[in-house]
Amino acid sequence: MNSSFSSNCNVLSKELLYGDLVLIEQRNEASNNVEAEVLGKSEGFKSLDYCKIDGRMDRLTGVTISDVHRVSRKAEESANRRFQAASWLQNIVGYLDISDEPSEEELRLFLRNGLILCNLMNRIHPGAIPKIVENPLALSPRDGAHFVYQYFENVRNFLVAVEELKLPSFEASDLEQSSLVAGSMKKVVDCILALKSYFEWKESGAMGLWKYRSTSKYGPKASPKVFVGLSSNVKHQSEKSWNFPDLYSSINSDTSDCDCKLECKGDDLNDDMSTRNDKTQIKEINQSSIHSENCGLSLSDSNSTWIHQTGQKFLEALQKADSHSFPNLVRTLLDGRRFEELPVLVEFILKNATDEFEHRLILQGEQLKKLRIASKELLRREDKLVSRSKALEALAMGSGEEMKLNTAHLQLVKIEKAEIEKEKKRNEESVEKLLKDRDEQQLEVEKLKNDLEYSIREAKETKHELEFHRKLELESKMKIKELILELEVSVKNGQEIQATMATELRNLKQENTKFQDRIFLHIPAFKNIRAILDAIRQDVLNMKLGRQEEMEALQSKLERLTGAAAGYYQMQAENRALYNEVEELKGKIRVYCRVRPFQSATQGIVDFIGENGDILIRNPFKQERDGQKLFNFNKVYPASASQEEIFLNSRQLIRSVLDGFNVCIFAYGQTGSGKTYTMTGPCNTSKEDWGINYRSLKDLFQTSYSRKDVIHYEVGVQMIEIYNEHIRDLLVTDGTKKNLEIRNNSQHNGLHVPDANLVTVKSTEDVLELIKVGQKNRTVSATALNEHSSRSHSVLTVHIQGTDLVSRSILRSCLHLVDLAGSERVDKSEATGERLKEAQHINKSLSSLGDVIAALAQKRAHIPYRNSKLTQLLQDSLGGQARTIMFVHISQDSESYGETLSTLKFGERVASVELGAACSNKESWEVRELREQVFASYQNSSSSIS
Ligand SMILES: Nc1ncnc2c1ncn2[C@@H]1O[C@H](COP(=O)(O)OP(=O)(O)OP(=O)(O)O)[C@@H](O)[C@H]1O
Incomplete structure (x- = not known):
């Protein structure tokens, strides 16, 4: 406590007001002002702050009322977490002689010898700390330093195990701090709650994504779908040896189903836990070799390169994208890709998108839960405040001085109540908003799932078509090869024939030249003969025409005669027959x-x-x-x-x-x-x-x-x-x-x-x-x-x-x-x-x-x-x-x-x-x-x- 405060200062019970917050006030006799000191043991108040109150509690010098609220809220959150950690320790390690709502100091003293922490670690990971110093006093009762060493041994073993699990850790000295150092137990509490979360995740079969604040892990069964979106059958190498170093340093997948192998080296990992997981995922994509035969889907070399180059960007963009910008993102990614690559890429994108949205839903659910708990707490506090105000009013009935003070307190309480109500309203609104968001996102996820199923179906059909086309292409290639061979043979033959023809043509040309020379000699004689021939031909033609006309005339005469003769013969025959009949008659x-x-x-x-x-x-x-x-x-x-x-x-x-x-x-x-x-x-x-x-x-x-x-x-x-x-x-x-x-x-x-x-x-x-x-x-x-x-x-x-x-x-x-x-x-x-x-x-x-x-x-x-x-x-x-x-x-x-x-x-x-x-x-x-x-x-x- 600050020495500037007189002994008659009025210390209000920290439990009475703001949990870990201590408000000390004193009347300054000289100025007749009420002076107050706000002692914050939570974050934001590392040292004592001194403030003067000029007669009004809402005009604190240096510290605003909202600071007080913030500190108060943080202190309360911190206390809740501490209570939660203590309660879980009791559950896991067995009955501990500790109150349900221990103070920081109480918890520190309780954990200081490291025994409970070591037991806790062994309960989570049996054999993680093989040697626990159960009773340090028995080893050397007079050697205080040795005691400290023995305590330190337990705590150090515990911290090493925590380090191996890559969980949030703390300093051994955090357990040695005096209770006056505010927030010294925060890291310890964080570490215990991280262990709690990990333990629960592990107990539930390590299914799905485990996430503690910024730290997230994948369980062996819920293999990182993001990376193996190309194959949903990938299993991790060893479920038994599932620990965080393994998880972060390498993910070896059992490739028995589809021959996919995903690897990531621990050296390359970023220390930042929040980005490490994402980077590991990207790494896995980069190093994954995808074989098409067993999986039924394939990526060409260029496609694989595409994933190498753009996969990381896609995942980063996906984490930032909201549901509205998602289609644009997908379009940008698919733009310019080849048709046969589309089914695989679409499946890849959709699976990642589904996982991302599911993850977001889980986070929102958690947030919602927290908000509900907070609003319940606010209600509880409101009730408390009402009862306090009633008590203060009763006190106000006492002495005048006290009444003044109480009135001031009452006002402060009322203001605080109004603030709380506002905050409650805000919380309710954000709960509503979150619920709405969650519904929308669920719808989005449903839609994406449907899209995914449709795309998978289409991808299968496309695959069949592609296979058919590939077969046709192969056949065509074979035929083309055969035809090329035939063509080559024909070309060869043609060339040979051409060569022979050229030779013959040359010979013919020579002969032709000789022949033409001879013809030139005989041309005048030929011309004479032709003229005589033409004259003879004309004579013959004229004669022929004359004969033809005569023949036609003769022909018609003959035809008439033949007709007459035929009729005559027919008549003769008939007459003969009639003659016979007449004879008969x-x-x-x-x-x-x-x-x-x-x-x-x-x-x-x-x-x-x-x-x-x-x-x-x-x-x-x-x-x-x-x-x-x-x-x-x-x-x-x-x-x-x-x-x-x-x-x-x-x-x-x-x-x-x-x-x-x-x-x-x-x-x-x-x-x-x-x-x-x-x-x-x-x-x-x-x-x-x-x-x-x-x-x-x-x-x-x-x-x-x-x-x-x-x-x-x-x-x-x-x-x-x-x-x-x-x-x-x-x-x-x-x-x-x-x-x-x-x-x-x-x-x-x-x-x-x-x-x-x-x-x-x-x-x-x-x-x-x-x-x-x-x-x-x-x-x-x-x-x-x-x-x-x-x-x-x-x-x-x-x-x-x-x-x-x-x-x-x-x-x-x-x-x-x-x-x-x-x-x-x-x-x-x-x-x-x-x-x-x-x-x-x-x-x-x-x-x-x-x-x-x-x-x-x-x-x-x-x-x-x-x-x-x-x-x-x-x-x-x-x-x-x-x-x-x-x-x-x-x-x-x-x-x-x-x-x-x-x-x-x-x-x-x-x-x-x-x-x-x-x-x-x-x-x-x-x-x-x-x-x-x-x-x-x-x-x-x-x-x-x-
Ligand atoms: N040779 C035949 N074969 C089949 N049907 C016949 C034959 N001769 C006569 N008829 C039939 O007998 C019926 C009487 O014949 P039709 O009228 O020729 O006799 P008709 O001697 O001329 O009689 P009418 O003196 O009364 O005129 C007719 O329905 C005719 O078709």
Whole structure:
């Protein structure tokens, strides 16, 4: 205590006010001022300070009130740390006879002999201090110096062990200091708390980063990820021998997993503990050799150099960087790096960044904890102050002097309280801020982790791609090598060839020169020869042209002659065939019999059809032999015969119309037996089903075309029907049904029904159209026996006029294609009314036909042609010099046996009719001219008579 203070100074209990702070005040009698001395034993008050208080406590001379607060706070912190150290010592070493809150002096005395410290060290590191002097007094009780030495021995051993651990240490003399030297125990307390922290870290398995104030270490399991960010599998060499010298001087990594080795030499380490660790990390980066094969990721040499050069800068910058400037930092680092290096570098950066942010979070957590403890302490102190102020107020009730003093104290306390409240508020604010920061940083860390995972995935994909590209590159290189080799060979060959060619070219040039010399000699002679040759060539050319024209003229003549000859030969052949047929016919009507397919599934009545025209019919109502009847015709067609087959047999006869013969084809038979089918074909007919009408006209057009160079043909068509004994034109387009007259064939144009339309046709298509019109106009009705029964006889007449192009003679002929109405048994056809009338007319005209045929067959003198329109119309064909074919149609159904029998009998009768020998209606042009003159004079005379 300072001697300037009088003995009656009022010393306030240090515990009462500010812990280690001692405030001594004294009233100066002379100045009547209160003088005070502030004794600070903590930092900042190394010696006694003297201050005068001019009546007011907040105007202390030399020492401000905030100094007092600062010192007070430090003293309190220091006391707390001391209590903490003492409490931990008790826990580790066992019960010690020391108070819970010892003063510095108390603690110093307690630790002075070094025994407790040595035991502590051995507890942390068993065997660290092998020899401990347990009882120094026993060795030499009278030798005080020896005691000191023995104490010093223990303390020195302890300090050596601390040094080895590179922990904050103190001087042995710190334990010898008097209690009046403020803060002498601070270093001792620091050392014990550092040991505590290290011990706890070690006890927890040395996981993660251990940090005591500025000193930090890495545990063996939490290997320095920063350095091995390139491989997370690195392990330290020896977990057992894990101590601080080892930690700082070298970190040997077990490279069994990825062959990474990290080393750092202790000599290079900076003494400053705070920077040493970072430098060690950088060193490890610098000295690390990274092998790619086992780790799966690789760094090229240049990349490794990049890490050497920029790794340190990056880590330093990273420690300074906040979360906002981090992306810029990363961009700067990656700028200009090669693509294949990016995955590894990104992983490196992200891992370091994650560690750094985690570290920051831990620090903030610790800070937060401390702040919480501080605010709790402030609350506690506030309570204390309140109670003190209450006590002071009670005292103020005592004496006046005391009251004054107490009032001053009270004021001081109030001011202090206000300060404390402010500080508390500040603390709360900083706690809030820290919490906010921590949340933000946690979010940042989460984001970085996600980024890291994404980058790792991308890095793997990129790696696969790179491998694939590398493979391709290798293959390409191989191919290029092969090609280069081939090219070299080719170049070599080319050079050889070039050399040979050059030699040959030289030789050729020499020869060429010689040859040209010779040519120059002969050029004038050559020119003469060329002129002669040109003249000859021109002559030959002219001759050739003349010959060519002659040849072309001859050719066309020849072609015409060949065509004419061909037509002539064809006609000759046809005529020959016709001649044979005519011979065969000998003027008789040809009769073909066609059997219709079954109409109903009854038993048939046709037993046999022979090739020679025989047909055997069986009476279904009689015994086999008795009921059979044999008929013979020119040909019999079974039900299976096709339309084509039917036509082919008649074709030659039909063609003879082009030679001037009249031809007539009848279709006869009972109703529904297939007459229309044979002549026209079925409804909606296709080409295969075409009947004789279409086929005949098509054939006539084809034949006339083949003869076009010999004869010019004109073809006209008439189509009429005989319905109920009236003749109607079927080629009317206006629907009129005018009855027409039959004229005799003496008419000029030879037409039997001159008033019927005669339509000129030039092609089969024209005929098809016409026949369609005719079919539409024909009277057809449904009867019990035929759904589309023809109720009239239809006659399609094709008129032919041919002019012989050579002889100018003319031929006229006609082809009658007659589809007769079907005979029917009225009782069977159940016809009544109009149908009955039609049936009667049909039957009547057919019986007239039968009569004519019978008369012709019997060669009677009178043939009753005029009995019906039908016989009248066909007079020429039946009795004249026409070629006639009659198709008799029969049904093979047993129900039609009667009709079939009468049809066959009729056919047989027709077959027996002998016609006059057919003759062609050809007349020479002289005859024709003569006839035309006669006809003209006849007409003139008749007109003059009228
Ligand atoms: N040979 C055949 N093959 C297949 N079907 C046939 C044959 N002959 C006739 N028909 C069919 O029988 C039915 C009657 O034939 P179609 O009309 O030709 O007889 P029709 O003798 O002309 O009768 P109508 O005298 O009553 O006019 C038709 O449906 C026809 O298609």
